[in-house]
Amino acid sequence: xxxxxxxxxxxxxxxxxxxxxxxxxxxxxxxxxxxxxxxxxxxxxxxxxxxxxxxxxxxxxxxxxxxxxxxxxxxxxxxxxxxxxxxxxxxxxxxxxxxxxxxxxxxxxxxxxxxxxxxxxxxxxxxxxxxxxxxxxxxxxxxxxxxxxxxxxxxxxxxxxxxxxxxxxxxxxxxxxxxxxxxxxxxxxxxxxxxxxxxxxxxxxxxxxxx
Ligand code: C5P
Numbered sequence: 001x002x003x004x005x006x007x008x009x010x011x012x013x014x015x016x017x018x019x020x021x022x023x024x025x026x027x028x029x030x031x032x033x034x035x036x037x038x039x040x041x042x043x044x045x046x047x048x049x050x051x052x053x054x055x056x057x058x059x060x061x062x063x064x065x066x067x068x069x070x071x072x073x074x075x076x077x078x079x080x081x082x083x084x085x086x087x088x089x090x091x092x093x094x095x096x097x098x099x100x101x102x103x104x105x106x107x108x109x110x111x112x113x114x115x116x117x118x119x120x121x122x123x124x125x126x127x128x129x130x131x132x133x134x135x136x137x138x139x140x141x142x143x144x145x146x147x148x149x150x151x152x153x154x155x156x157x158x159x160x161x162x163x164x165x166x167x168x169x170x171x172x173x174x175x176x177x178x179x180x181x182x183x184x185x186x187x188x189x190x191x192x193x194x195x196x197x198x199x200x201x202x203x204x205x206x207x208x209x210x211x
Contacts (some may be wrong), residue, residue: 006082010050012068014095025172026090028052037200048074068118084133122155138162158210
């Protein structure tokens with residue numbers, strides 16, 4: 001049965017002034033591969049994308065956002081129609097407390113950039129989960145399982161896709177990924193090194209089994 005699938009992808013960008021921002025190394029490849037795989041499988045797909053340099057996969061409705069707060073608002077706007085949410089975006093955890101309307105002078109910057117935490121999108125929308133399926137990602141440096149299992153619990157997910165972004169062929173800016181799937185009942189399924197599109201197809205095929 002075709003599902004309505006909401007996917008977040010890419011980094012978020014948190015402005016400091018008109019020319020500078022805080023972000024991370026996410027390229028959006030995993031999320032765009034998920035959107036492509038979901039559309040190919042006949043699902044209706046809305047892709048909420050941070051600033052990335054990737055073409056929109058055919059048949060996918062794309063919503064571009066910049067900041068974590070924009071991404072949260074877009075997720076909240078599209079969640080009511082969604083059967084499943086796959087949160088593959090690498091949301092910036094912190095943002096500069098203020099964004100200067102004019103370019104900050106070098107001397108103004110030393111030691112005065114105060115950061116405030118961004119909202120956690122998955123935690124914020126959890127009260128609206130209902131019967132929807134929520135899938136998250138956990139990118140760690142080093143053995144990811146313990147951290148990923150904690151995030152699975154704390155964010156109330158049906159599945160978390162854990163990877164060590166420093167492992168060969170895994171993580172940011174690679175076309176392959178090696179992940180372990182962790183389920184709420186404690187099941188753990190390590191997958192082999194796979195092209196991101198093959199991994200995306202496997203994850204999309206799993207979605208109906210998680211409901
Ligand atoms: O806590 P951490 O950022 O490692 O968690 C990763 C998972 O949580 C990903 O699925 C990511 O999209 C999501 N996330 C979120 N809001 C944040 C940070 C992460 O929804 N502010």
